[in-house]
Amino acid sequence: MTDLKTLRQLIKMMVDHDLTEVDVEGEDGKVRLRRGGKPVESGGGVPTVVLNPAAGAPPAAPAPAAGAAAPAGGGEAPVAEDPNLVTINSPMVGTYYASSSPDAPAYVKVGDTVTAETVICLIEAMKVFNEIKAEASGTVAEILVKNGEAVEFGQPIMKIRPN
Known part of the structure; x- marks a missing residue:
C-alpha cells in the first residue's frame, strides 16, 4: 500500500493541475484517486480514494485549444487544419519538457525530420522523466x-507531417 505522504503528494498534484482522476501502478501496488462524482468500482484490490471538490466551486472548463496551439519554436503561425497531419498525444499526465535540461537544445523543433524512434520530448510524472518518442515518421509541423x-x-502535444 502507498504511504500517506505519497497519497498527499498525489492529491496536491490533482488539485494543482485540476485533475479529476489519477491511476498509479508501482511495485508496491495500485492506487486510483478520483475527485468528485461517485466512487469507481475498484476491482482487483485497487484502493479508491474519492475527494470531494471545494463547496460551491464550479468544475473547471478545459483550456481552450487556441491558447495551447501556440508553437514553442519562436512565434511561427499555427498550422492550418491539415487532415494529413499526425497528432502526437501525451501518453500520461505530467510536465512537458522540450529538452533534457534547461541549457540543452530542444529534442526537436518545427521543421525537423523525425522517425518513429526519435525522442521528441520528456514528460515528468511523479519525479520520473519519461522519454516520449514520435511513433511516426515525418517533419515536425507544429509544437502545441x-x-x-x-x-x-x-492531450495533443505535437503535429507531424508524414513523409
Whole structure:
C-alpha cells in the first residue's frame, strides 16, 4: 500500500493541475484517486480514494485549444487544419519538457525530420522523466505545448507531417 505522504503528494498534484482522476501502478501496488462524482468500482484490490471538490466551486472548463496551439519554436503561425497531419498525444499526465535540461537544445523543433524512434520530448510524472518518442515518421509541423507546461493524458502535444 502507498504511504500517506505519497497519497498527499498525489492529491496536491490533482488539485494543482485540476485533475479529476489519477491511476498509479508501482511495485508496491495500485492506487486510483478520483475527485468528485461517485466512487469507481475498484476491482482487483485497487484502493479508491474519492475527494470531494471545494463547496460551491464550479468544475473547471478545459483550456481552450487556441491558447495551447501556440508553437514553442519562436512565434511561427499555427498550422492550418491539415487532415494529413499526425497528432502526437501525451501518453500520461505530467510536465512537458522540450529538452533534457534547461541549457540543452530542444529534442526537436518545427521543421525537423523525425522517425518513429526519435525522442521528441520528456514528460515528468511523479519525479520520473519519461522519454516520449514520435511513433511516426515525418517533419515536425507544429509544437502545441510550451516547455514546463502541464499536460494531460491524451492531450495533443505535437503535429507531424508524414513523409
